[in-house]
Amino acid sequence: MLGEVKLKALQDLVGNSTPDEIIWMNGYLSAVIAQTVNKPAETSPAKSGVNKITIVYGTETGNSKKLATTFAAKAKKNGINAKVVSLDQYRVTDLSKEEYFFSIISTQGDGEPPAAAKKFYDHLYQIGSEMGKLKFSVLALGDTSYPLFCKTGEDVDEQLQKLGGSRILPLQKCDVDYEEDANSWFTIALQTLHQNGSAVGAASPITTKKSSGKKTFARKVLTNINLNDLGSNKETYHIEIEAENIDYLPGDSIGVIPENPLSIIESITGLVGIDKEKTVGYKNEQISIIELLQKKLNIFYLPERVVKKYADIIQQEIPATRIDLLDLLRIYPVKNQAQFKDVITILEPITPRLYSIASSPEAHNGELHIIVAKNYFDINNEIKYGLTSDFLSHLKVENTLNFYLHPNAQFRMPEEDKDIIMIGPGTGIAPFRSFIAQRDATGASGKNWLFFGEQHFSTDFLYQTEIQSWLETGVLSKVNVAFSRDTKEKVYVQHKMKKEARLLYEWLESGAYVFLCGTKDPMSIDVENTLLRIIEEQGSRSKEEAIQYLDQMKEDGRYMKDVY
Amino acid sequence: MKCGSETRLQKLIADSHFHPSHTTMTDKNNLSHIEKVKQASDGLRGTIIQSMQNEVTGAISEDDQALFKFHGMYQQDDRDRREERAEKKLERLYSFMIRLRLSGGFLTPEQWIAVHAIAGENSTGVIRITTRQTIQLHGLIKSKVKPTINAFNEAKLHSIATCGDINRNVLCTSNPIQSPIHDQVFKYATKISDMLLPKTRAYYEIWLDQEKIADRKEEEDPLYQDRYLPRKFKIAIVIPPNNDVDVLANDIGLIAIIENNELKGFNIAIGGGLSTTHGNPDTYARLATVIGFADTEEKVLKAVYEIVTIQRDYGNRSDRKLARLKYTLDKYGVDWFLKEIKNRAGFALEEPKPYIFTTRTDFYGWTQSQDGLWHYTLFTENGRILDDEKIALKTALLEVAKTGKANFRFTCNQNLILSDITQSDKESILALLEKFNVDGHTDSASVVRKNSMACVSFNTCPLALAEAQRYLPSLISKIEPLLEKHALANEDIILRMTGCPNGCARSFAAEIGFVGTANGKYNLHLGGDHVGKRLNKIYRENIEEDAILSELDNLFDIFSKEKNEGEKFGDFSMRKNWVAN
Numbered sequence A: 001m002l003g004e005v006k007l008k009a010l011q012d013l014v015g016n017s018t019p020d021e022i023i024w025m026n027g028y029l030s031a032v033i034a035q036t037v038n039k040p041a042e043t044s045p046a047k048s049g050v051n052k053i054t055i056v057y058g059t060e061t062g063n064s065k066k067l068a069t070t071f072a073a074k075a076k077k078n079g080i081n082a083k084v085v086s087l088d089q090y091r092v093t094d095l096s097k098e099e100y101f102f103s104i105i106s107t108q109g110d111g112e113p114p115a116a117a118k119k120f121y122d123h124l125y126q127i128g129s130e131m132g133k134l135k136f137s138v139l140a141l142g143d144t145s146y147p148l149f150c151k152t153g154e155d156v157d158e159q160l161q162k163l164g165g166s167r168i169l170p171l172q173k174c175d176v177d178y179e180e181d182a183n184s185w186f187t188i189a190l191q192t193l194h195q196n197g198s199a200v201g202a203a204s205p206i207t208t209k210k211s212s213g214k215k216t217f218a219r220k221v222l223t224n225i226n227l228n229d230l231g232s233n234k235e236t237y238h239i240e241i242e243a244e245n246i247d248y249l250p251g252d253s254i255g256v257i258p259e260n261p262l263s264i265i266e267s268i269t270g271l272v273g274i275d276k277e278k279t280v281g282y283k284n285e286q287i288s289i290i291e292l293l294q295k296k297l298n299i300f301y302l303p304e305r306v307v308k309k310y311a312d313i314i315q316q317e318i319p320a321t322r323i324d325l326l327d328l329l330r331i332y333p334v335k336n337q338a339q340f341k342d343v344i345t346i347l348e349p350i351t352p353r354l355y356s357i358a359s360s361p362e363a364h365n366g367e368l369h370i371i372v373a374k375n376y377f378d379i380n381n382e383i384k385y386g387l388t389s390d391f392l393s394h395l396k397v398e399n400t401l402n403f404y405l406h407p408n409a410q411f412r413m414p415e416e417d418k419d420i421i422m423i424g425p426g427t428g429i430a431p432f433r434s435f436i437a438q439r440d441a442t443g444a445s446g447k448n449w450l451f452f453g454e455q456h457f458s459t460d461f462l463y464q465t466e467i468q469s470w471l472e473t474g475v476l477s478k479v480n481v482a483f484s485r486d487t488k489e490k491v492y493v494q495h496k497m498k499k500e501a502r503l504l505y506e507w508l509e510s511g512a513y514v515f516l517c518g519t520k521d522p523m524s525i526d527v528e529n530t531l532l533r534i535i536e537e538q539g540s541r542s543k544e545e546a547i548q549y550l551d552q553m554k555e556d557g558r559y560m561k562d563v564y
Numbered sequence B: 001m002k003c004g005s006e007t008r009l010q011k012l013i014a015d016s017h018f019h020p021s022h023t024t025m026t027d028k029n030n031l032s033h034i035e036k037v038k039q040a041s042d043g044l045r046g047t048i049i050q051s052m053q054n055e056v057t058g059a060i061s062e063d064d065q066a067l068f069k070f071h072g073m074y075q076q077d078d079r080d081r082r083e084e085r086a087e088k089k090l091e092r093l094y095s096f097m098i099r100l101r102l103s104g105g106f107l108t109p110e111q112w113i114a115v116h117a118i119a120g121e122n123s124t125g126v127i128r129i130t131t132r133q134t135i136q137l138h139g140l141i142k143s144k145v146k147p148t149i150n151a152f153n154e155a156k157l158h159s160i161a162t163c164g165d166i167n168r169n170v171l172c173t174s175n176p177i178q179s180p181i182h183d184q185v186f187k188y189a190t191k192i193s194d195m196l197l198p199k200t201r202a203y204y205e206i207w208l209d210q211e212k213i214a215d216r217k218e219e220e221d222p223l224y225q226d227r228y229l230p231r232k233f234k235i236a237i238v239i240p241p242n243n244d245v246d247v248l249a250n251d252i253g254l255i256a257i258i259e260n261n262e263l264k265g266f267n268i269a270i271g272g273g274l275s276t277t278h279g280n281p282d283t284y285a286r287l288a289t290v291i292g293f294a295d296t297e298e299k300v301l302k303a304v305y306e307i308v309t310i311q312r313d314y315g316n317r318s319d320r321k322l323a324r325l326k327y328t329l330d331k332y333g334v335d336w337f338l339k340e341i342k343n344r345a346g347f348a349l350e351e352p353k354p355y356i357f358t359t360r361t362d363f364y365g366w367t368q369s370q371d372g373l374w375h376y377t378l379f380t381e382n383g384r385i386l387d388d389e390k391i392a393l394k395t396a397l398l399e400v401a402k403t404g405k406a407n408f409r410f411t412c413n414q415n416l417i418l419s420d421i422t423q424s425d426k427e428s429i430l431a432l433l434e435k436f437n438v439d440g441h442t443d444s445a446s447v448v449r450k451n452s453m454a455c456v457s458f459n460t461c462p463l464a465l466a467e468a469q470r471y472l473p474s475l476i477s478k479i480e481p482l483l484e485k486h487a488l489a490n491e492d493i494i495l496r497m498t499g500c501p502n503g504c505a506r507s508f509a510a511e512i513g514f515v516g517t518a519n520g521k522y523n524l525h526l527g528g529d530h531v532g533k534r535l536n537k538i539y540r541e542n543i544e545e546d547a548i549l550s551e552l553d554n555l556f557d558i559f560s561k562e563k564n565e566g567e568k569f570g571d572f573s574m575r576k577n578w579v580a581n
């Protein structure tokens, strides 16, 4: 039936495709057929098939949400009534009542669910199988530069089936350039629904292999100063980077992929006596061992799962622990170079580190600023520094920094006339410097209230002089600072919030937006609890009502967190 | 003469309401800004409380800074850190210096222990003996101010009016050698100090949380009114022949007149003041003029009080550079002043009595007073008490204080006297001094070093133009060999350095004076006498260390060759016309 050329093309295509891909093509084609056979008029309601579905999303930076709403819109156009719910708003007990259930969820941390999806995720592991009529499909968002690519999506997909749900479409995993994959998934999904959503058995997930679509920049460092003064326990670097034609928004972050120090790599290759220039195959490219270890693979603080694989390779018992590769090789040496090459295959990629952008496109034209707290920790009384923050702290003016943009649709300033309360102790101040500078430059009319905290007033008051002048010019209507180590009993931002409880609640009541940025634990937890207590006490509400109040704020996008 | 009762003192103040404001010489329109701040301050309260509550800055408002001085504190910042902090987007490293009011410069051992602790807790830790017989702590950050004042208060110490346009700490010759009279005279310092304290309760309200007085009338101030004085006001009492207080450098100097071991009264000198301003010919250093004598305590206090009211009413309130009593005196003349005192006090001053000064330096080491008590004067270079690599002075003094066997007296040469030690306690104190080598430290210091003073200057003094206390010690180390080279090592030469022409270490009243003009540059002054009765004059301008040393080498050479028997370096400089007469 097919002409020579087409047939050849098809055979070639099938020939060098993975089984996954063929399955996907199969699904894709069936969708195309369906479309051509009973052409559903784009707008007209569905004659046959499903007309009610639920789309849930679990997001950290808004991508999944965006896709969920796009999908819902497409569904409606096809006469399917789609209910869209964020997983933190989703009543897990409803799951058993669901019929057509689509989950769009990203992976965070080291293969963990987004904060907003945690409750749902855990629930899946607590309940027994009772999802008789549940038909589901999962769209997983992730980033191939993380070792556990789309782990959360995988887990959800797997659990839903374990719980007795039947899979409409195989799991679709997307890398950071998710648009295309997501779109074809939508099309197929809609088609399947038109065919009464008869489930495809196939469990094997789909990923469309292609190099990560991340756009990376290589730009010059303009300034790098330690903001802390003599006598501080801290080192916090203010780094300015040339950024002509890089479009970012206040609230976005940048991702930096650190390089491993050559000295360590040489000790490693020295130890195993392998020629560091020798090339090996990695992700179907030929690359020298030294470059591989320096730029691609994580050799520090290996996760237990990797240590376990290492143990299997050298066939020795190794207690479950996290450890640097060099120490591992010292204590449990590899027998030969072949074994070492195997070890290389189990090493995971160096994960990106994110840094909130501290500058404003309007105020700091053509520049991008970040604040980096030098991360340090002590291992048997030897003080060590975090890989990336240490590397960034040593950047010199004129050096080039490689980075990519990590947009955060979940951390955006509201309209110019809305009031905002910003709570950002330590490096949490970063996005707020961007916010305030932006509002200053654009003459936004909304009021701005900042809470900042650090250890010592004299040495650690990040951006003090800028904050002072913003107060003078009135851009900042109010600033509260907490310096924990200047007084006998420690004072933190949440204590200052409590002091200001009445006014803070007034602001909330009159529609102010609340932004929280900085360390997750314990800061963001204490602050959130304080916020709840204030809502409870000032609004004379019950605990539950206070929680509802805050949930409502979340839903209305009036309470936003970027914590780490 | 016997001491007057407190009630008499009160009466005396009450009587004194003669202050015709129409005679105020500054017309209201061009009052200096500070004058307006004072009058609008609601009894020196201003907006100090709000300033202290401002969390985002370590500083206080400019107007409050002016008022802060009346509470005994100055806003400062670490001038070494300015540039770097600006780069780090941090404001200047602001802090406060606090100065205690210690009439006659006296502390009990218990009080010293308290000061030691407070310094460690709240300030840089260095206890700084000043050229006016009291102590200063530096580097108090905002949050430490209140705790400091409260801690001082518990030790019965305060800083009220130790700065600002008001009467300062009252000085009195330190060493109690002439014990019976010393004790009698010493009491005057406290009486005068108390008599001239402001009446406002602001200090107690703001810092000690004492409740606000309902009716401001209760703190009405017949002496200072709401204007206070046009400028700072300084009073010193001296017991000849040792002019250790530099009595003639003060707005009012009282010279005790003693005849066969009996206090007859005081010569009264007025119009002393040393400060000048580079490039402002209208400003000049001036020694006080002895204008009369008063015998009874009542008369002495009354005279002092009215001299203050005259300055209040006639002092210049538009140009602060010309506001000290010395300018008022030169404007109206001594005769006018004597009349004015007579009008206000209701009696005339008598003719001054003769007196002599033989020295200004401290009697280092042990001295015994007539009452048999012992006093040990120890050398503290530029008044800085701390533990450093050379000597653990701070610890040593704490140990001494803990014995409770010695009082602490400060000298106007920035030194310290462990005083009033009984014969039986002397051994144990000596043992401590030896244990920490305090005596060795004092003995081994060269004569010129012991006769020298430097002001605070960098890094805290906002007015500093050149280094002083951080530099003089090393300069002296280079001057010592020169003196030895010319066999002058044991020559008593008074050498003083200040970082600017305000003259805080009385560099204008030294035989060799260094007055800072710019970083590393000093005017070299010569010709001051040894006892503080003649000021020096500029010999060389803006010279740096090399020039300073070669000049001195040359001058010492001539001096050692040509000086007469017992001739002092200052007098020799004049005889040689090194500076104009």
Ligand code: SRM
Pocket (backbone or CB within 6 Å): B074, B076, B097, B099, B129, B130, B131, B132, B133, B134, B135, B136, B162, B168, B169, B232, B234, B246, B249, B272, B273, B274, B275, B276, B321, B324, B383, B454, B455, B456, B457, B460, B461, B462, B463, B502, B503, B504, B505, B506
């Ligand atoms: C601590 C001390 C010098 C020392 O090394 O001991 C000192 C230190 C300062 N003096 Fe002084 N003066 C000190 C004795 C003097 C003396 C000497 C004396 O009184 O015997 C003088 C010269 C005599 C005189 O008053 O004429 C003196 C004349 C000044 C002046 C110039 C006053 C004038 O008439 O123009 C200023 C500047 C001012 O008042 O505007 C000044 C101002 C200052 C300030 C407070 C700078 C300021 O105004 O911000 C200095 C603080 C530096 C610091 O960081 O501690 N200080 N000052 C002395 C404290 C005395 C005390 O316990 O109260």
Ligand SMILES: Cc1cc2nc3c(=O)[nH]c(=O)nc-3n(C[C@H](O)[C@H](O)[C@H](O)COP(=O)(O)OP(=O)(O)OC[C@H]3O[C@@H](n4cnc5c(N)ncnc54)[C@H](O)[C@@H]3O)c2cc1C
Pocket (backbone or CB within 6 Å): A253, A258, A300, A301, A323, A324, A353, A354, A355, A356, A357, A371, A372, A373, A374, A375, A376, A377, A379, A385, A386, A387, A388, A389, A390, A427, A428, A430, A562, A563, A564
């Ligand atoms: C959204 C987001 C925004 C962020 N914004 C900012 C920001 O604006 N500014 C900022 O400074 N940071 C920010 N961070 C944190 C930042 O991304 C990095 O996590 C941080 O800089 C630490 O990275 P590092 O490579 O220096 O330390 P790492 O090398 O990753 O070490 C981190 C921690 O791992 C442990 N560890 C590592 N190696 C070992 C070992 N060998 N043995 C034992 N323990 C070990 C230690 O506890 C150490 O503290 C943000 C993070 C996120 C997710």
Ligand SMILES: Cc1cc2nc3c(=O)[nH]c(=O)nc-3n(C[C@H](O)[C@H](O)[C@H](O)COP(=O)(O)O)c2cc1C
Pocket (backbone or CB within 6 Å): A058, A059, A060, A061, A062, A063, A064, A065, A105, A106, A107, A108, A109, A110, A111, A112, A114, A141, A142, A143, A144, A146, A147, A148, A149, A150, A151, A176, A354
């Ligand atoms: C701190 C952090 C950790 C991440 N960890 C992983 C991971 O372990 N595995 C993965 O596939 N993607 C990981 N990602 C990538 C996100 O899943 C990816 O950016 C996704 O597009 C975010 O979608 P969202 O905006 O809906 O949260 C991580 C991203 C961040 C910021």
Ligand code: SF4
Pocket (backbone or CB within 6 Å): B455, B456, B457, B458, B461, B462, B463, B464, B465, B468, B498, B499, B500, B501, B502, B503, B504, B505
């Ligand atoms: S003389 Fe000048 S520099 Fe020295 S303390 Fe006084 S004001 Fe400061």
